[in-house]
Amino acid sequence: MAHAAQITDTRTSVDDIFDLLRSEILSLKLRPGDKLSEVDMATRFGVSRQPVRDAFSRLANQDLLVIRPKRATVVKRFSTREINKSRFVRSAIEERVLRRAADLCDLVGAARLDMALAEQQKALESKDVAAFGQLDYAFHKTLCEIAQVDFAFDVIMEEKAKVDRLCLLGLAKEDRMSELISDHYKIAKAVENHDADGAVIAGMKHLGRLDDTIKRISAQNSDYFDPE
Amino acid sequence: MAHAAQITDTRTSVDDIFDLLRSEILSLKLRPGDKLSEVDMATRFGVSRQPVRDAFSRLANQDLLVIRPKRATVVKRFSTREINKSRFVRSAIEERVLRRAADLCDLVGAARLDMALAEQQKALESKDVAAFGQLDYAFHKTLCEIAQVDFAFDVIMEEKAKVDRLCLLGLAKEDRMSELISDHYKIAKAVENHDADGAVIAGMKHLGRLDDTIKRISAQNSDYFDPE
DNA sequence: CATTTTCATCTTGCATACTAGATTAATATC
DNA sequence: GATATTAATCTAGTATGCAAGATGAAAATG
Structure with missing residues (x-):
């Protein structure tokens, strides 16, 4: 499936533009519905329209932009x-x-999970939300590696990224960090004790926390949503 | 995730080229490792390199092509x-x-499943492999609709397409049609009887049939595989 | 003043030309 | 004859110019 950043031995300006725009979209610097002009971006990056076009095309393929002929390109x-x-x-x-x-x-595996939990605890204490975001990814990655299905993390990451963009609209993650870490703790301990059912229950509860957040946000920001 | 064929109100030449190349790749008319030249395609379609480039880019994003700067573009x-x-x-x-x-x-739902099974039986009797291929997709789609998660079919279709390309390398589907239909029958009946466990067992067995096929094919066609 | 029409401006799609690096075949060298 | 070197030919990346449709504001009309 689509690569986060095209893996090429030689980086092109398309790669640069793509990476930057992608991060701006995912971090909501560029908001859903925002118009993007090829010429504006071209002048901004000091290149011609062509590489910008290519980058736009790539972003559209990842469902982050909507390009319609003769009409403005907008953030999805x-x-x-x-x-x-x-x-x-x-x-x-x-x-x-x-x-x-x-x-x-x-x-x-158990040691790796414990270490991951300790790092998360440290991030909580120093209230480093950004670091926690990374550790969150790392935790799920570790689980995939223990399960010997590291490719599953590709999928999780893709899907997580989509929802993360949405969740940024909500309250700061800070409030829920301790909650999330507590979830991770339960998941890790169940996995370490070979308690599959317990791990799944804890994991599903963990995912379930997103639902309320999403519902609330979508009610408050209907202009960021596609009309059904 | 990426759309099969960009949904635009006005179709562009990029859409045409993309659709055609995609079908040729998925049907193995274009084989893994085959080189594709932008200029060749441009002359073939009677357009300039630019729309071809865009189409290539889209295909690369769906992991069907590999584009490397200054080097030939090849079918993945x-x-x-x-x-x-x-x-x-x-x-x-x-x-x-x-x-x-x-x-x-x-x-x-039960009636729809039974109807789907009947159509598959008809395809078997007339040995219409192509039709069965379509009905196979339709069957899984019906299951998704009954489960009220029609979006799940998007995912199944994407993943199925990848493996289908591989399976075309193997024996004709004809040999296994009756086997597959028998699987479908068991799945349908379990679902109709609200036997979740039975349905899952039958479904997993159904998927498992792919494993042997894939293993055999990959052993025989190592040149179509990425070196690990 | 409200409505329609027109026109300037904006958008992306496509064609062409050129560049720099990768490949490959021919040549030179041993 | 085998190997190293060179040069012709391939590749995709980028810049630029033009075309056609969508948009929105200004002007004309009722």
Whole structure:
């Protein structure tokens, strides 16, 4: 599936523009519905329209932009269907991962999980939200590796990224960091104890926390959503 | 995620080129490792390089082409990692779909499943492999609709397409049509009887049939595979 | 003043030309 | 004859110019 940043031995200006715009979209610096002009971007980056066009095209393929001939290119709005899809896919994948992880977790795996938890605790204490975001990804990645399905993390990351953009609209993550870490703790301990059912229950509860957030945000920011 | 064929009100030449090349790649008219030249395609379609470039870019984003600056663009080879990923994702999604379908199946759903089975039987009798291919997709789509997660079919279709390309390398589907239909029958009946576990068991067995096929094919066509 | 029409301006799509690096075949060298 | 070197030919990346449709504001009309 689509690569986050085209893996090329030689980076082109398209790669640069793509990466920057992508991060701006995902961090909501560019908001859903915002118009993007090829010429504006071209002058901004000091290049011609062509590389910008290519970058736009790539972003459109990742469903982050909507390009319509002869009309302005806009940052893609959220759609409840896409959100439901993400939610469904992630939930299904994570269940499988957790069951396998609980089956396969050994002492090395347990140690890695404990270390991940400790790092998260440290991020909580220093209230470093950005670091926690990274550690959140790392935690789920570790679970995938323990389950020996590291490719599953590709999918999780993709789906997570979509929802993360949405969640940025809501309250600061700070408030829920301790809650999320507590979830991670339960998940990790269940996996370490080979308690597959327990891990899945904890994991699903963890994912479930997103639902309320999403519902609230979508009610408050209907202009960022596609009309159904 | 990426659309099969960009949904634009006005179709551009990029759309045409994209659709055609995509179908040629998925049907193995263009084989993994084949080189594609922008200029060749441009002359073939009677356009300039630019629309071809855009189409190539779109195909690369769907992981069907590999574009490297200053080097030839080639049809993407299979990778065992990608195949495992597809397999894993599809399996996880289908389990969820089957459980929900078994829960939610009503008389209308049962009738639709029975009708789908009848059509497949007809295709078997007339040995219409192409038609069966379509009905295979339709069957899984019906299951998603009964489960009220029609978006799940997007994912299944994407993953299925990848593996289908691979399976075309193997024996004709004809040999296994009756086997597959028998699987479908078991799945449908379990769903109709609200037997979630039975449906999942039958579904997983159904998916499992791919494994042997893939293993055999990958052994025989190592040149179509990425070196690990 | 409200409505329609027109026109300037904006948008992306496409064609062409050129560049720099990668490839490959021919040549030179040993 | 095998190997190293060179040069012709390929590749995609980028710049620029023009065309056609969409947009929105200004002007004309009732």
